[in-house]
Amino acid sequence: MPAVNWKAATKVYCGSFFNQFYPCLLCGKKSRTLLCPHCMVLLTPLQGPLCRCSLPMPGADNSQPPPLCGRCVRRPPPFAASHSPLIYSHPLDRLIQRYKHHGDLVCENALEQLLAGMPLPWPDTDVLCAVPAHWRRRWWRGFDQSQRLATRLSLLWQRPLLPALLRQHATASQQGLKRTQRERNLRRAFQCVTPVTGLTITLIDDVMTTGSSARAASRTLIDAGAHQVHVWTLARTLPHKHTLDAHNG
Ligand SMILES: [Zn+2]
Ligand SMILES: [Zn+2]
Structure with a gap:
């Protein structure tokens, strides 16, 4: 008969007794x-x-349609609207970084806790589509966070998830790049691999930083015949105040 591992047994017993409490992930x-x-x-x-x-427009009123920032006036985005429920700032940035770059999938459950109360802003959406990572990055990380996020939202919002986009080029990490460099990287980055003609699509990504990926992915879907594209990201990175003024100037 194997010896009882009392240390492990005590841990299991105490764990089940106290398991209604966890250490907060943050x-x-x-x-x-x-x-x-x-x-x-x-x-x-x-x-x-x-x-x-989704860039804040300080001083503007809540008119319909909303005013455009300087960049969107110069180059209107191919998507009809975007929505990010949260600002990418402390402590959410820590949670997303831990999830995305360290593969800590417990963080995904915490993010799901946040998603539970978030409605689909565009009820006319036919399908959801994730902004995909290149297979090499997916392989390196072991998962595709946008795909996983979109799968959960598909269940929550009761919309099918269409794997319409393929990332053709392994774009260099976009972190720390200027917007023009990001856009150059992303030109022809996506390919549409399923029919999307006439569909109203909500694109899903985890964070919108400059919006360059969202623009490139939306452009690909529109060029392939999609009726309309909306962009939903869990969080939006905001530029510093002085950059924001320059954006809108
Ligand atoms: Zn806490
Ligand atoms: Zn804008």
């Missing part, structure tokens, strides 16, 4: 949920007035 304090209420209130919602690219 601050480590005991909580009934993966993110404690204190950290939940630190997540900053992105509120209007906003440009079509």
